[in-house]
Amino acid sequence: MASFMLIFRGGDNRNDSPEQLQQHMQKWLGWFEGLTKAGAYKGQGAPLEAGGKVVRGARKVVSDGPFAESKDLVGGYAIVEAKDLDGAVEIARGCPIYERDGAVEVRPVQPM
Amino acid sequence: MSQETVSLAEHLFRREAGRMVSSLVRVLGMRHLALAEDAVQDALLRALETWKFRGAPSNPAAWLLRSAHNRAIDLLRRQEGFKRLAPELERALAAVVAEVPGAEAHAIADDELRLMFSCCDPALSPQAQVAVILKYLCGFSVHEIAQAFLSAEAAVEKQLFRSRRTLEQRGALFEVREPAQVRERLPSVRGAIYLLFNEGYHGAHPERPVREDLCHEAMRLGVLLSRLPAAGPETQALLALFCFLAARLPARLGDDGNLLLLAEQDRALWDRELIAEGLRRLDRSAEGQALTAFHLEAAIAARHAAAASFAETEWASIRDLYHLLMRLRPTPVVALNRAIALGMAEGPEAGLRALAAIEDRERLARYPFFPAAVAEFELRAGQPERAASQLRAALLLVRNEAEEAVLARKLAACERAS
Numbered sequence: 387m388a389s390f391m392l393i394f395r396g397g398d399n400r401n402d403s404p405e406q407l408q409q410h411m412q413k414w415l416g417w418f419e420g421l422t423k424a425g426a427y428k429g430q431g432a433p434l435e436a437g438g439k440v441v442r443g444a445r446k447v448v449s450d451g452p453f454a455e456s457k458d459l460v461g462g463y464a465i466v467e468a469k470d471l472d473g474a475v476e477i478a479r480g481c482p483i484y485e486r487d488g489a490v491e492v493r494p495v496q497p498m
Numbered sequence: 499m500s501q502e503t504v505s506l507a508e509h510l511f512r513r514e515a516g517r518m519v520s521s522l523v524r525v526l527g528m529r530h531l532a533l534a535e536d537a538v539q540d541a542l543l544r545a546l547e548t549w550k551f552r553g554a555p556s557n558p559a560a561w562l563l564r565s566a567h568n569r570a571i572d573l574l575r576r577q578e579g580f581k582r583l584a585p586e587l588e589r590a591l592a593a594v595v596a597e598v599p600g601a602e603a604h605a606i607a608d609d610e611l612r613l614m615f616s617c618c619d620p621a622l623s624p625q626a627q628v629a630v631i632l633k634y635l636c637g638f639s640v641h642e643i644a645q646a647f648l649s650a651e652a653a654v655e656k657q658l659f660r661s662r663r664t665l666e667q668r669g670a671l672f673e674v675r676e677p678a679q680v681r682e683r684l685p686s687v688r689g690a691i692y693l694l695f696n697e698g699y700h701g702a703h704p705e706r707p708v709r710e711d712l713c714h715e716a717m718r719l720g721v722l723l724s725r726l727p728a729a730g731p732e733t734q735a736l737l738a739l740f741c742f743l744a745a746r747l748p749a750r751l752g753d754d755g756n757l758l759l760l761a762e763q764d765r766a767l768w769d770r771e772l773i774a775e776g777l778r779r780l781d782r783s784a785e786g787q788a789l790t791a792f793h794l795e796a797a798i799a800a801r802h803a804a805a806a807s808f809a810e811t812e813w814a815s816i817r818d819l820y821h822l823l824m825r826l827r828p829t830p831v832v833a834l835n836r837a838i839a840l841g842m843a844e845g846p847e848a849g850l851r852a853l854a855a856i857e858d859r860e861r862l863a864r865y866p867f868f869p870a871a872v873a874e875f876e877l878r879a880g881q882p883e884r885a886a887s888q889l890r891a892a893l894l895l896v897r898n899e900a901e902e903a904v905l906a907r908k909l910a911a912c913e914r915a916s
Contacts, residue, residue, distance in 0.1 A: 414550030425762065
């Protein structure tokens with residue numbers, strides 16, 4: 387088994403009604419629950435706040451950010467276990483984020 | 499990750515949205531209705547972002563309310579020209595946030611009641627009152643309200659915008675601790691809840707003839723209203739009526755999704771607990787001197803609920819109740835139902851005479867259940883061909899597929915009999 391980082395980008399729920407928000411959330415919980423039961427997810431994951439700071443360059447300039455477009459903004463990440471990249475992609479396909487125009491980046495974690 | 503997680507109650511977001519808007523406008527005043535709505539939407543979005551990873555915290559309602567209040571403070575700070583008043587309101591909001599962990603259920607329910615009365619503003623039409631109730635108290639989106647009323651989204655949006663402008667000028671929320679004020683506005687509040695229930699129960703929705711969500715929201719608001727001492731026995735009668743009608747919901751749709759008439763329903767599917775609840779409320783509704791239309795409607799629904807089968811229905815007693823109801827609410831639909839009860843009690847010829855004698859019959863011209871009632875009695879009088887022609891006329895008036903299926907079924911039966 388290998389580890390993969392799923393990076394969640396975008397996904398816009400702003401126009402959802404309260405009922406739709408709850409239903410969408412329940413799909414996410416169901417997805418994580420399924421992965422947990424299958425042993426693919428061990429709770430290593432978290433949402434990220436939208437704002438923050440960026441430190442850049444030799445002079446270590448601190449600026450507000452990141453100001454990516456909202457469809458590219460990273461909303462959170464999760465580490466999952468899969469046999470190979472294809473297996474991890476298969477896991478990512480089950481994510482409910484696509485219903486709201488989001489994307490999942492699947493990145494193999496290099497073994498140390 | 500070790501945080502305790504709970505599975506959320508059904509419709510929790512919708513319910514809490516109404517509670518949070520109520521709580522915010524009580525502190526901020528009606529003129530900040532839009533800001534309250536934005537703060538609540540942001541709190542729900544934030545809950546989604548956080549909870550989708552690890553489930554809800556152990557007291558999701560308190561988490562949401564605190565988050566909405568904090569968000570409202572942020573939004574107030576950002577509002578240009580609001581700097582002077584902001585500290586005062588911020589303190590008031592912060593005080594509410596500090597109370598949140600105790601989840602003062604009573605205080606929150608009072609806020610919801612205040613908003614309910616505010617929404618039933620005399621400057622708004624009954625339909626507009628129901629729309630703002632759905633928007634602010636029940637957490638429905640414009641899209642969902644448009645679906646409920648079969649209206650275009652743009653039209654609902656426009657109506658809600660105008661209504662909000664009216665409500666924003668009202669200053670503070672309606673004060674429900676003043677019995678005299680409450681009694682004055684009570685009829686419109688009950689009327690709006692009744693309209694909401696009926697929209698769910700009888701609404702002309704093309705695909706979903708029964709929208710249980712609307713019925714359940716109406717019942718929830720009715721129970722909330724009944725907490726007010728001034729709400730009186732008439733509110734109990736209204737709730738009794740809702741209980742008896744809602745008890746039939748599980749039996750109203752057949753396996754094929756078609757609407758089933760009272761005569762066709764499997765009464766074993768009726769919700770006995772709701773019927774018992776209806777009877778308790780009906781008892782309590784008898785406490786006062788007043789006999790209102792809601793009392794009579796509830797009593798009629800109770801007779802149906804008590805009948806073991808359609809054939810065993812106490813039609814004579816139902817007919818008498820309709821006679822009384824006609825005096826209080828002389829509408830064509832009540833007249834139609836009275837004629838049907840009379841015909842069931844006294845025989846098909848009497849029924850046909852009563853139907854022909856309905857005074858403003860022309861107002862029923864577009865209502866498919868008028869010719870359908872004529873057809874029923876023609877069939878019972880041994881005239882299947884006349885019945886069939888009435889049903890063909892009724893089929894031209896149907897408003898949804900479910901109604902069409904009911905009448906087509908009857909027509910087929912008449913054609914077999916002729």
